[in-house]
């Protein structure tokens with residue numbers, strides 16, 4: 228037997244496993260690494276976040292990714308190069324992080340690598356299949372680190388009838404559901420998404436969807452109009468502006484917001500070209516800070532409307548809203564969410580025992596743990612509307 232297959236088998240039999248989760252999201256700010264110790268799986272999962280950090284990408288690397296990211300036309304050779312280049316950089320970040328944490332690669336049982344999304348293409352009409360593309364190949368990471376690597380988690384979700392996103396539902400349900408308490412786990416990254424976990428803890432009652440833009444339009448607008456700024460830190464710019472209600476209403480009328488749940492989206496749809504088109508078509512004239520105030524409101528309102536429409540009962544029940552992702556650090560956005568949803572108790576996900584900035588990397592580590600451990604896998608299992616499968620491809624180091 229290939230000794231690496233024997234090693235995989237042994238890892239799946241250990242009482243606990245050390246898995247390094249990697250996530251680099253749509254904000255392209257860098258790589259989140261979360262070293263997690265898991266025991267159990269499914270609703271019996273126990274996780275300890277042993278170490279975590281975010282390593283910022285060098286500016287020229289961010290720029291190279293932006294050249295192909297969510298673009299209709301690209302320099303195709305660059306995409307091929309980036310597939311290897313991202314993996315090599317991630318492998319280097321892994322080795323550097325492990326060294327700084329005093330942990331050897333031999334101690335790590337597996338890596339769970341999300342990769343960099345460069346295209347996400349749910350098709351809501353026509354005959355073409357949904358598709359999504361994450362690059363930063365897992366074989367390179369496995370070989371360069373010597374650690375078994377699981378990657379490319381979204382493909383089987385699509386094969387099973389999902390849209391490849393959001394996948395946070397697995398971790399949200401296994402780690403954060405609580406019998407007797409209705410909870411919404413909201414992540415505000417580039418795109419917003421939430422998982423509703425009913426007090427019943429029944430997987431049939433789960434609702435999970437993207438909501439629209441989180442920070443992606445805000446960040447892109449800041450980069451374009453305020454040279455040297457990457458995002459609206461502490462909403463200092465948006466707070467100087469005045470809400471432009473006609474623009475807000477026009478944006479909330481966009482087709483994405485009328486589509487049925489569950490749905491997923493990305494910067495392929497929510498980008499500055501779309502914003503400019505809406506502004507120009509309607510002949511609106513507004514200052515950059517007014518635009519930022521309005522985009523902040525768009526994020527707060529689109530999230531709130533999605534919760535009200537997809538989970539009508541939340542108007543009348545006690546429900547905790549637990550927020551993670553970079554958007555949870557935006558004080559104006561958090562203020563607006565609390566104001567629009569006075570019936571909900573709003574808190575940050577740190578209060579659940581996992582640092583907000585590490586949550587997504589932990590969730591991918593958890594997906595790898597499930598793929599290694601879940602002994603109930605079946606073709607037709609579902610978490611709400613989401614297929615419940617073992618996700619990710621396994622790369623052996625040698």
Ligand SMILES: Nc1ncnc2c1ncn2[C@@H]1O[C@H](COP(=O)(O)OP(=O)(O)OP(=O)(O)O)[C@@H](O)[C@H]1O
Pocket residue numbers: 251252253254255256414415416417418442445446457458459460461462552553554556557558587
């Ligand atoms: N202090 C702050 N004030 C305002 N906004 C903030 C603050 N801190 C972070 N953010 C926002 O969060 C963004 C980073 O979010 P995050 O790290 O969740 O993105 P991501 O991991 O790329 O997201 P995803 O993968 O979910 O799309 C920043 O670009 C910024 O918009």
Ligand SMILES: CC(=O)N[C@H]1[C@@H]2OC[C@@H](O2)[C@@H](O)[C@@H]1O[C@H](C)C(=O)O
Pocket residue numbers: 252253344347359391392393394395396416417418419420437491492493587
């Ligand atoms: C295709 C893709 O990378 N989608 C991301 C993105 O960032 C937020 C939102 O859009 C979500 O759908 C997803 O990531 C999280 C981790 C998810 O799958 O749950």
